[in-house]
Amino acid sequence: MNKGWNNLMDAAVRMRRHLHQRPELAWQETETAAFVRRELEDAGIPWHACARTGTVGILAPRAPGRSIALRADMDALPLTEATGLPWTSGHPGRMHACGHDGHLAALLAAARWLKGNEEALPGPVTLVFQPAEEGGHGARRMIDDGALDGVQAIYGWHNWPAIPFGQAVCPDGPVLCANGTFAITLRGAGGHASQPELCRDPVLAAAAVTLALQQIVSRRMRPQDSAVVSVTTLEAGGAPTITPGEARVGGSIRVGNTADRDRLFEHIRTISAATAAGYGVAAEVAVERRYDATVNHAGEAARYRSVLAGELGEAWQPAGQPVPLMASEDFSEYLKRIPGAFALLGSGLGQGDDAPCHSPHYDFNDRLLPLAVRILAQLAGAPVPHAEAEGEEAVTRSGGTR
DSSP states (O other), X not given: OHHHHHHHHHHHHHHHHHHHTSOOOTTOOHHHHHHHHHHHHHHXXXXXXXXXXXXXXXXXTTOSSOOEEEEEEOOOBSOOOOOOOTTOXXXXXXXXXXXXXXXXXXXXXXXXHHHHTGGGOSSOEEEEEEOOOSSSOHHHHHHHTTTTTTOOEEEEEEEEEEEETTXXXXXXXXXXXXXXXXXXXXXXXXXXXXXXXXXXXXXXXXXXXXXXXXXXXXXXXXXXXXXXXXXXXXXXXXXXXXXXXXXXXXXXXXXXXXXXXXXXXXXXXXXXXXXXXXXXXXXXXXEEEOOOOEEEOHHHHXXXXXXXXXXXXXXXXXXXXXXXXXXXXXXXXXXXXXXXXXXXXXXXXSSSOOXXXXXXXXXXXXXXXXXXXXXXXXXXXXXXXXXXXXXXXXHHHHHOOO
């Protein structure tokens, strides 16, 4: 069993790095989808297309127990990679900067392991390979196309560099936040930079609005509420001697409770309008609700924690880790439909240089692959080898730990 396991871990690392070199953005994952489908066919696992570039595989369809699903996301981000690693992205402007390549490789490896142990599975297992997690609402489209048909519970995970390797987070209730975006257009009156009295400066108003928005969390939200307001873009035209007539401010919000999102949006609208008016400028605010909070179901989270504790030991939960984390995930869509749970697996090496997700310097920690495959297999009810050093050795033979 161990030799087969080691060979599978070697293959998982190779798959992960192969995928990393070929990133595809949301709803463009055609090559990735073809790779997934070839791997499933090679393993003898039936599959069908779902939501165009998504794929659903089925194991043990006639097993009598509870039907569960395991999910991995597939899409990359519009970033140019700066890691300089041998398996760096071959496509400038596209990068697996969130570890979806690792999530995908782990589920493909788990699929092969589960197929080899299919007779031992207590119930049917649905393998959900989902496109467009990065803002594309891929989970919603997968659900609409039948990905959860017959499924009674679903499990997912995400690597997290800010949590040390060997630890994890999987609470009851909210684990990740709801999010949304805002875009504020400030319209004034442009003119000559030497005649400010004849202008209504939208740049000055944009700066004031940016500062005013930072008071929302500290003065408009309860201290017990989890919330973030981040201004991430500030744009204006003009030139050194020209005051522009228009400026734009944009950003994102995070809230631990989905119900707080509309209240926070309303604060953004009223504060932007009032602040801009003080500078003789009009503010137009557009908002977009994106993903709801990812809220674990207690029973499934308890099962997940049992597996995590068995794999990682008694100290598997990082002390003092606040939840929910402020990131967002469209796994929330699945959890709004059926019971399930989502975990964050620590990938930090503790060397002070762990690049966060969405950084051009980020790379998935391949040491997570054996652990993630073991966890997924056990959630499905399959036997796995004893936790020894085989996983790390497999990664080392494949060329490094990052």
